[in-house]
Amino acid sequence: MSDKYPILSRPARLTKWLVSGPPFLYLLLFFAAPGIIMVLASLRYPGEFGGLAPLTAAPGTLHGLTLETYRFFFSDFIYTEIFIKSFLVALATTLICLVMAYPLALLIARSPKRSRDFMVLLVILPFASNFLIRIYAWMILLGPQAALSLLVNSLLGLIGLGPVHLLFSPFAVLVAMVYVHLPFMTLPLYTNLERHDPVLLDAAQDLGANAWQRFWRVTFPLSLPGIFSGSVLVFIPVLGMFAIPDILGGTSDMLVGNLIKEQFLGTRDWPFGSTLSIVLTIVVLLCVWLAAKLGSKRRRYA
Numbered sequence: 167m168s169d170k171y172p173i174l175s176r177p178a179r180l181t182k183w184l185v186s187g188p189p190f191l192y193l194l195l196f197f198a199a200p201g202i203i204m205v206l207a208s209l210r211y212p213g214e215f216g217g218l219a220p221l222t223a224a225p226g227t228l229h230g231l232t233l234e235t236y237r238f239f240f241s242d243f244i245y246t247e248i249f250i251k252s253f254l255v256a257l258a259t260t261l262i263c264l265v266m267a268y269p270l271a272l273l274i275a276r277s278p279k280r281s282r283d284f285m286v287l288l289v290i291l292p293f294a295s296n297f298l299i300r301i302y303a304w305m306i307l308l309g310p311q312a313a314l315s316l317l318v319n320s321l322l323g324l325i326g327l328g329p330v331h332l333l334f335s336p337f338a339v340l341v342a343m344v345y346v347h348l349p350f351m352t353l354p355l356y357t358n359l360e361r362h363d364p365v366l367l368d369a370a371q372d373l374g375a376n377a378w379q380r381f382w383r384v385t386f387p388l389s390l391p392g393i394f395s396g397s398v399l400v401f402i403p404v405l406g407m408f409a410i411p412d413i414l415g416g417t418s419d420m421l422v423g424n425l426i427k428e429q430f431l432g433t434r435d436w437p438f439g440s441t442l443s444i445v446l447t448i449v450v451l452l453c454v455w456l457a458a459k460l461g462s463k464r465r466r467y468a
Contacts, residue, residue, distance in 0.1 A: 201447070208235055208440035216434025235441040245425070245442070249449070252422040255336075256404040259343040263351040263400050264393065266344070271355035271392075272385075275362075286356065289349050297346070301413050304342050308332040308414070334416030342410045347403065351396035358392025359385070394457050402450050422446055 174182065209231040211219040221230035239245050274285045292300060307314060310331065319329040332338055362385065370380045408423030415421075420428075422442065429439030 204440045204443050204447075207436055208438075208444050209233065210437050212435045212437050216436070218436050235438045238438065239441055239445065248420060248422055248425055249445070252405055253449075255340065255343065255421060256401050258340060259347060259404045260351075260397050260401045262340070262344050263348050264397065267348055267351035267355055267396065268389075268393075271352050271359050274352075274356050275359035282360075286353075289352050289356075292349065298409065298413075300346070301342055301410055304338065304345070304414060305333060308338050308341070333414065334419075336415065336419055338414040339411050339419055342414050343404055343407065346410070347400045350399040350403075354395040354399065355389065355392040358389050358395075362388055394460070398454060398457055401453060405450060405453075406446060 207218060210221070211230065211232060211234070213219045219230070270289075274282050274289075277285060306312060309315065310333065312332075315332050318332065322328070322330065366384050366388075367380050370384050375383060406423045406426075408421065408427045411419050411421045411424050412427075426439050426442045426446070429435045429442060
């Protein structure tokens with residue numbers, strides 16, 4: 167423990183806190199302050215014309231605060247269904263990203279340095295363009311007259327199935343979710359795989375392990391921290407995403423991000439929107455905690 171984390175001198179500790187303290191306080195403040203505002207707003211009544219009602223507008227309550235929005239949320243299963251659907255979409259996106267990103271990250275990590283840098287550049291290149299432009303581009307690619315739609319419907323026609331609409335469907339949402347978040351899975355995995363010592367694979371080969379055994383017994387366990395990091399980076403943003411379902415999913419494919427946006431900008435029911443945000447935050451923190459616990463346990467056994 168002391169070898170890995172050597173004891174720092176007092177000036178070194180002071181320098182460390184001076185460097186890391188301001189960004190840490192910044193993150194803490196701007197995470198805690200909106201969180202407290204959301205909690206207080208979720209305990210208020212909605213105003214007559216939207217927003218928040220004055221604290222004195224509800225006689226007979228504790229300073230105008232109420233748990234009515236929480237009771238409403240848990241009494242109507244439709245909101246739980248939307249949360250479950252959002253969770254499944256986030257889980258499916260994370261798994262697809264993992265399956266697609268792992269061989270790509272492995273290929274990049276095992277490539278010569280010049281090719282490696284170029285491939286990393288290709289992975290991060292989509293970030294150079296605007297997010298909404300990339301999503302609207304998928305409207306063209308998945309449109310009814312696009313080559314992909316015509317090909318899929320031609321193949322379905324050969325086996326006697328009717329035409330399908332790729333745009334404004336769960337398929338379109340999932341495709342765009344994977345497209346947007348794939349780099350967030352690839353980069354942590356690549357960073358992890360690049361650090362593996364090739365001597366371990368050579369030793370496993372000398373001991374008689376074949377290619378699959380070397381991957382499953384050596385490479386995969388060592389890459390678990392990268393898998394967990396990438397999964398968290400993909401799962402959490404997808405859970406609260408509303409732009410992609412809005413643009414590509416149509417009006418019938420509502421996820422929790424769309425529901426929260428609708429409460430604030432559409433119906434202007436800020437207390438219920440805050441309640442949904444609080445529940446979503448708790449679900450996300452639970453997922454992160456479970457992933458961290460699972461990751462630490464796996465690392466101990468790896």
